[in-house]
Amino acid sequence: xxxxxxxxxxxxxxxxxxxxxxxxxxxxxxxxxxxxxxxxxxxxxxxxxxxxxxxxxxxxxxxxxxxxxxxxxxxxxxxxxxxxxxxxxxxxxxxxxxxxxxxxxxxxxxxxxxxxxxxxxxxxxxxxxxxxxxxxxxxxxxxxxxxxxxxxxxxxxxxxxxxxxxxxxxx
Amino acid sequence: xxxxxxxxxxxxxxxxxxxxxxxxxxxxxxxxxxxxxxxxxxxxxxxxxxxxxxxxxxxxxxxxxxxxxxxxxxxxxxxxxxxxxxxxxxxxxxxxxxxxxxxxxxxxxxxxxxxxxxxxxxxxxxxxxxxxxxxxxxxxxxxxxxxxxxxxxxxxxxxxxxxxxxxxxxxxxxxxxxxxxxxxxxxxxxxxxxxxxxxxxxxxxxxxxxxxxxxxxxxxxxxxxxxxxxxxxxxxxxxxxxxxxxxxxxxxxxxxxxxxxxxxxxxxxxxxxxxxxxxxxxxxxxxxxxxxxxxxxxxxxxxxxxxxxxxxxxxxxxxxxxxxxxxxxxxxxxxxxxxxxxxxxxxxxx
Numbered sequence: 282x283x284x285x286x287x288x289x290x291x292x293x294x295x296x297x298x299x300x301x302x303x304x305x306x307x308x309x310x311x312x313x314x315x316x317x318x319x320x321x322x323x324x325x326x327x328x329x330x331x332x333x334x335x336x337x338x339x340x341x342x343x344x345x346x347x348x349x350x351x352x353x354x355x356x357x358x359x360x361x362x363x364x365x366x367x368x369x370x371x372x373x374x375x376x377x378x379x380x381x382x383x384x385x386x387x388x389x390x391x392x393x394x395x396x397x398x399x400x401x402x403x404x405x406x407x408x409x410x411x412x413x414x415x416x417x418x419x420x421x422x423x424x425x426x427x428x429x430x431x432x433x434x435x436x437x438x439x440x441x442x443x444x445x446x447x448x449x450x451x452x
Numbered sequence: 453x454x455x456x457x458x459x460x461x462x463x464x465x466x467x468x469x470x471x472x473x474x475x476x477x478x479x480x481x482x483x484x485x486x487x488x489x490x491x492x493x494x495x496x497x498x499x500x501x502x503x504x505x506x507x508x509x510x511x512x513x514x515x516x517x518x519x520x521x522x523x524x525x526x527x528x529x530x531x532x533x534x535x536x537x538x539x540x541x542x543x544x545x546x547x548x549x550x551x552x553x554x555x556x557x558x559x560x561x562x563x564x565x566x567x568x569x570x571x572x573x574x575x576x577x578x579x580x581x582x583x584x585x586x587x588x589x590x591x592x593x594x595x596x597x598x599x600x601x602x603x604x605x606x607x608x609x610x611x612x613x614x615x616x617x618x619x620x621x622x623x624x625x626x627x628x629x630x631x632x633x634x635x636x637x638x639x640x641x642x643x644x645x646x647x648x649x650x651x652x653x654x655x656x657x658x659x660x661x662x663x664x665x666x667x668x669x670x671x672x673x674x675x676x677x678x679x680x681x682x683x684x685x686x687x688x689x690x691x692x693x694x695x696x697x698x699x700x701x702x703x704x705x706x707x708x709x710x711x712x713x714x715x716x717x718x719x720x721x722x723x724x725x726x727x728x729x730x731x732x733x734x735x736x737x738x739x740x741x742x743x744x745x746x747x748x749x750x751x752x753x754x755x756x757x758x759x760x761x762x763x764x765x766x767x768x769x770x771x772x773x774x775x776x777x778x779x780x781x782x783x784x785x786x787x788x789x790x791x792x793x794x795x796x797x798x799x800x801x802x
Contacts, residue, residue: 295515298515298516299512299515302510303509303510306508306509306510307505307508312510312511312513313656313660313682315510316510316513316516320516380507383507383508384507384508386507387504387505387507387508388508390504391508402501402505403505405466406502406505410468411463411466411468423459424459425459425463425468426458426459426460426461426462426463426466426468427457427458427459427462428459429459429462429463429466430458430459430461430462430494430497431458432501433462433497433498433500433501434497436501436504436505437497437500437501437504440504
């Protein structure tokens, strides 16, 4: 990953921005918000010029998403919520509804993973290598495969269980 | 040799084993049908998990341009410049530009701006607009203006900017900052729109605007679109502000609001409700949710919000309903000019 002179960071941006948005999206579940946070992370990287920009970005992004979630939770307690998510309300077709409920099922399934398993899975899915995941999570490199195998299994099981549960509930 | 454990199989399939480790695994697989079977299962599992995660991916959007040198400084500039600019624009407009709509009455001699730089599209404002014109022109702005506002193609000839340049140039800079660097959102701008406080968030693309509103955003035909913003406003589930340049120094904002589908202007939720119903189909959930929310609503805030909205509508005659959208136009122009503009707004087509 090397140093991060601006031109290097531009390259990291090109290769990593979407992955970072993807990673953040699974934490904040709002595409616009995820993009804003990703932009913010890159803006901070320009100031801090971290040694290993990619890993640094994901760490900063994870922290920002956590702060964001806390703030959101705090605000929900005593703030006026505008409305349902616009995304949700604008969808009309059966297909769109199906896409939305699939997304919701995956979200619920992800919530059932332990925080560490979920983090490793999301980092892998965002394109980080085992080395990078190990550096970011503090896990031994040798433990990443095991963690991923468990996370993937639980995700699939939780998703299928959720789907089966819906069918039972509907009769 | 002992069997290969799950973790090693996953690392092997992920391509994350060292060459020596790969050799070891393959040697074992060659002589162990059980592990070969497990290898297939784990491969299927990895594929399935990947598919599920792909279901929960954000919409794939165009990569916003990255200009390392610009990112931070321009972001600051944007916030610094914007507020004084609003005043500068107001003054400039009060002095001269406001005359352009009412210029049939009186030709202002020191304002070559009005006649020389009057972009052809503006005539569309005065002349009745044929649907065809609108379509074609909308496409024209979108191709250039919406994506790269600073290079607004239909922008009036820069020659006659004259005295108004002072107000124009910083504004351009600010816009390019916002669009190119997509100002990190946490500091939101507050724009005064007809006396109501609207929180402006980050600039968005036309596609996002359309997705947010569930319809084509409305804009004044013939005037280049500088930027679109997402905004938040009570009573609306989505608000998109379309910033358009009428001429080199007059920028108006067309505020598109999508009424909250619940038709309740404010929903007060006591306690942090988890999104329990997520798993249900959205359609099944909707009516149920509505009833529940209605039950749990404190009457006062809802009434207050409704009153607020009503006041809003009466205060601002400049509110027009078109389909699901409510639109108003604001800008440094006399209110009757704004009214005229409001009457001609048209959907921005792709």
